Amino acid sequence: MESPGIVARIIEQHRVRPGALLPMLHAIQDALGHIPPEAVPPIAQALNLSRAEVHGVISYYAHFRQQPAGRHVVRICCAEACQAVGGEALAEHARERLAGSGITLEPVYCLGLCACGPSVQVDEIMLHARVTPEKFDALIDVLEAAP
Ligand code: FES
Structure with missing residues (x-):
């Protein structure tokens, strides 16, 4: 089934539930991997x-x-404890390293x-701790070398 049909089915499944918006969005992302812009108008209409x-x-x-998403999704923790030990610099490094790579970078x-x-x-x-820029590059090298 193509995405308009999937979106329509999910809207119908969730529209009468209280607080339907978040479950609806989660279900669409689970089904399609993202929430396409064309899903917004029918969601808005269904939920008034x-x-x-x-x-x-x-x-x-x-x-x-x-x-x-790209062929891989890499998430870097942007919460306080990680930010205090170099998370922001790591995220900046990751943005540069992954530019044009086809790997999606997201905050978590x-x-x-x-x-x-x-x-x-x-x-x-896969979770990785104490990730330095060098360790990050090694992780990405492995992802890029994988078939
Ligand atoms: S702050 Fe908890 S894992 Fe980063």
């Missing part, structure tokens, strides 16, 4: 919200992706490794 309100919620939560707010930051998650499964 403005498009700006729906877009505002999508933009507010770092979890929601508005474009399809705590990965549960606060005592050993900066923390990084690769493809929602």
Whole structure:
């Protein structure tokens, strides 16, 4: 089924639930990997919200992706404990390293490794602690070398 059909089905499944917007957005992202811009008008109409309100919620939560992800998704913790031990510099390094790489870089707010930051998650499964720029580059080298 193509994405308009998937979006329409998810809207119908969730529209009568109280607080339907967030579950609806999660379900769309789970199904499609992101929330396409064309999903916003039917969501707004179904929930009697403005498009700006729906877009505002999508933009507010770092979890929601508005474009399809690259072949890998790398998340860097931007929460306080990791920021205090070099997370911001690591994120800057990562932005430069991943520019044009086809790997998606996203912020995340705590990965549960606060005592050993900066923390990084690769493809929602692999967690890495105490990530230096050098360690980050080694991780990316492995991802890029994989078939
Ligand atoms: S603050 Fe970064 S893992 Fe918790």
